[in-house]
Amino acid sequence: MTLSSIDAARLLGRLRELGDIGRDADGRLTRLAASDTERGGRDRFVSWLEAAGLDVAVDRIGNIFGIWATEGIADRPPLMLGSHIDTVINAGIYDGCYGVLAGLEVIETLKASGYMPGRPIVVAAFTNEEGVRYAPDMLGSLIYSGGLDLDAALATIGTDGSVLGDELHRIGYAGDREPGFLKPHAYLELHIEQGPVLEREGVALGAVENLQGISWQKVTIEGDANHAGTTPISMRRDAGYAAARVVTFLRERAKASNTPTVATVGCMAFEPNAINVIPSRATFTVDLRDPDEARLQQEEAALADFLDTLSSEEDVTISVERLARFEPVMFDAGIVAEIETAARARALSCRRMTSGAGHDAQMIARIAPAAMIFVPSKGGISHNPKEFTGDDELVVGANVLLDVTRKLTQGE
Amino acid sequence: MTLSSIDAARLLGRLRELGDIGRDADGRLTRLAASDTERGGRDRFVSWLEAAGLDVAVDRIGNIFGIWATEGIADRPPLMLGSHIDTVINAGIYDGCYGVLAGLEVIETLKASGYMPGRPIVVAAFTNEEGVRYAPDMLGSLIYSGGLDLDAALATIGTDGSVLGDELHRIGYAGDREPGFLKPHAYLELHIEQGPVLEREGVALGAVENLQGISWQKVTIEGDANHAGTTPISMRRDAGYAAARVVTFLRERAKASNTPTVATVGCMAFEPNAINVIPSRATFTVDLRDPDEARLQQEEAALADFLDTLSSEEDVTISVERLARFEPVMFDAGIVAEIETAARARALSCRRMTSGAGHDAQMIARIAPAAMIFVPSKGGISHNPKEFTGDDELVVGANVLLDVTRKLTQGE
Numbered sequence: 001m002t003l004s005s006i007d008a009a010r011l012l013g014r015l016r017e018l019g020d021i022g023r024d025a026d027g028r029l030t031r032l033a034a035s036d037t038e039r040g041g042r043d044r045f046v047s048w049l050e051a052a053g054l055d056v057a058v059d060r061i062g063n064i065f066g067i068w069a070t071e072g073i074a075d076r077p078p079l080m081l082g083s084h085i086d087t088v089i090n091a092g093i094y095d096g097c098y099g100v101l102a103g104l105e106v107i108e109t110l111k112a113s114g115y116m117p118g119r120p121i122v123v124a125a126f127t128n129e130e131g132v133r134y135a136p137d138m139l140g141s142l143i144y145s146g147g148l149d150l151d152a153a154l155a156t157i158g159t160d161g162s163v164l165g166d167e168l169h170r171i172g173y174a175g176d177r178e179p180g181f182l183k184p185h186a187y188l189e190l191h192i193e194q195g196p197v198l199e200r201e202g203v204a205l206g207a208v209e210n211l212q213g214i215s216w217q218k219v220t221i222e223g224d225a226n227h228a229g230t231t232p233i234s235m236r237r238d239a240g241y242a243a244a245r246v247v248t249f250l251r252e253r254a255k256a257s258n259t260p261t262v263a264t265v266g267c268m269a270f271e272p273n274a275i276n277v278i279p280s281r282a283t284f285t286v287d288l289r290d291p292d293e294a295r296l297q298q299e300e301a302a303l304a305d306f307l308d309t310l311s312s313e314e315d316v317t318i319s320v321e322r323l324a325r326f327e328p329v330m331f332d333a334g335i336v337a338e339i340e341t342a343a344r345a346r347a348l349s350c351r352r353m354t355s356g357a358g359h360d361a362q363m364i365a366r367i368a369p370a371a372m373i374f375v376p377s378k379g380g381i382s383h384n385p386k387e388f389t390g391d392d393e394l395v396v397g398a399n400v401l402l403d404v405t406r407k408l409t410q411g412e
Numbered sequence: 413m414t415l416s417s418i419d420a421a422r423l424l425g426r427l428r429e430l431g432d433i434g435r436d437a438d439g440r441l442t443r444l445a446a447s448d449t450e451r452g453g454r455d456r457f458v459s460w461l462e463a464a465g466l467d468v469a470v471d472r473i474g475n476i477f478g479i480w481a482t483e484g485i486a487d488r489p490p491l492m493l494g495s496h497i498d499t500v501i502n503a504g505i506y507d508g509c510y511g512v513l514a515g516l517e518v519i520e521t522l523k524a525s526g527y528m529p530g531r532p533i534v535v536a537a538f539t540n541e542e543g544v545r546y547a548p549d550m551l552g553s554l555i556y557s558g559g560l561d562l563d564a565a566l567a568t569i570g571t572d573g574s575v576l577g578d579e580l581h582r583i584g585y586a587g588d589r590e591p592g593f594l595k596p597h598a599y600l601e602l603h604i605e606q607g608p609v610l611e612r613e614g615v616a617l618g619a620v621e622n623l624q625g626i627s628w629q630k631v632t633i634e635g636d637a638n639h640a641g642t643t644p645i646s647m648r649r650d651a652g653y654a655a656a657r658v659v660t661f662l663r664e665r666a667k668a669s670n671t672p673t674v675a676t677v678g679c680m681a682f683e684p685n686a687i688n689v690i691p692s693r694a695t696f697t698v699d700l701r702d703p704d705e706a707r708l709q710q711e712e713a714a715l716a717d718f719l720d721t722l723s724s725e726e727d728v729t730i731s732v733e734r735l736a737r738f739e740p741v742m743f744d745a746g747i748v749a750e751i752e753t754a755a756r757a758r759a760l761s762c763r764r765m766t767s768g769a770g771h772d773a774q775m776i777a778r779i780a781p782a783a784m785i786f787v788p789s790k791g792g793i794s795h796n797p798k799e800f801t802g803d804d805e806l807v808v809g810a811n812v813l814l815d816v817t818r819k820l821t822q823g824e
Contacts, residue, residue, distance in 0.1 A: 195642025212641055216687060226792055228676035228699045229624055229768030230607025233666045235792075240677055241663050247656035254645045264640035265652055266689050268682045275628060275678045275697040275735070282680075285687040287640045323687070356641030380638055380647070 092387025504799025
């Protein structure tokens, strides 16, 4: 069987073209959600949708949809392909845009080939996935899946003081469709990995079977600020040392556990932060992630137990504040298997994996069977101008998206 | 044998009187070296020296001396008692001032009792001990012992942009004596402990036999800033975790060593310091102290070895910058024994100890046998308005200073 392929030049050309919208004089790419530069990206995307002969729809939270519905199937639940085109500050060109443009590319390829899908195929670009300008992140897909009140979301104040609803009006993307107006039959998101696993293992594709649950906590340890010279070790209540013990505990536990659990202490501050004063206070964050909810709860409990023990061993006072908590998301096993099958048919190496980052797919998974396909990220780098995936790797990913799309839209 | 005593009311009264010079409208005490408020303290001290009938001398770095030389002994090397009357910002009333005023008190007591010393007795107040306004700290006693060039010291620019020499002129304390003009036969400094040991052990006095050497280093660890969700533990180059390992290494080593070594990590900073980013850089300080130079070097070497191992184990780059290094100071064993004898004679508990903080005594020890006497500090607190030593404890310390002074000035 000969497999058809997407138009590599068209896909890569659009990726670069979109990647030039929002570059400042220093060459830095920034397209924050609902900003003027993002309007430029949206307008270009919509022009491509129209040129491809798709029906364009925009919902009230600004999500954009390009709909391909051939005669007689318009009422069937569509297969939805999608991601986002907003970016972080000083971004790379792949994050989100790759999935959106590959979705469009797949539809155009199928259309041009005379394919007759059994259900509509839709490409979606969701609003404010990055969450840099408005909180929470993945806002557009969260609203679409009914997870947040629309009016509250439209009233969200951005980091720049702007109101999301006003900004959507201003840039012409306050649509009239109700979020959720198309209930997907299934949802597929192609994305760069944003991690180092595929590259280091030399694997072409990831069939993403789940997405880590996230637990964010802020820990504050209080001891005594005493003189570094005159206070014997045995008389210290050293908040900094106690904090260091938490950092090493988390790492040793994660290392010994033989599970995909990851634990990170990213923020750390000592007070008074003076060279010759024992820290009276240490404040730090703990980021725990695991694709299994029971295990994530186990890790949280183990940390709580350790903090209890530490508090008495080091005679310090410890308080914990929960900053964020998301349960893991299980993707659809059937779709994951189709991704593996499609990769095998093209003789591509493929591994099941967990997404360590959040994606629109986790929100749409609330209302439809969903899964993701990952392609390698050079050095695991993302949210950075150095974000990079090779052209061949991008094309490979889009071709597998094409195959799975065909599979999921065959017959009725 | 009945032991005589100092005039407790006079000593405590003067301590409180001096402690009120330099209080601002909010009640905060600040007498920075060579400032207007410190001139007030100096003037008061000099007036007390004159009222006591002592010869007042001021040297070119502003050190003040009150000299009691009875007939026929003026040419003999004096016993010097002393400390400093400059303070930190928002200080307590005891640090330094207690030793200076107790020195004066001892001389007045001996004088009034008809005692005929075998050598002159001098009370000294050294310039800029705290080092808050001018660097280095202990500047006056360092100059006095010949450890620093006088002209360079007079040209020192303060944290407020002032020049030390100009300020000494302005406040009238640029004296005409050459620093070191009196070479002490011995030097005794009575001081509050500024640490918790005496209080926690319920011991009245410390016979200070040495002063810790200090090693200050700044350590910078460089790893990779990667995504906290997508980067497996095994692929991390986590500068923050590596820094935490140094903190726990230092503590565990100090704890296991059964030596007076103390190690403190007082400053810590992570970069980029974001909750979901693995730290790419951790910068922290290491304060190592030990009264034994060979052991201090051993500790420095052990840290260097550990950093080497850590660098390869965690695949991080580590650089170390030396910030300060002072060798330990050994005080005079004979004087230390006299302090113990004097304490015993008054049925006071006394323990040998190490000074964890720097003092003028360590500078004068360069040119004369020296030792220190400590009295308890409540909660170990110092450099703080909460600095406190009970009146009885202050009087006990001054009486022991009286006894040792008598002992060291008997006969010839």
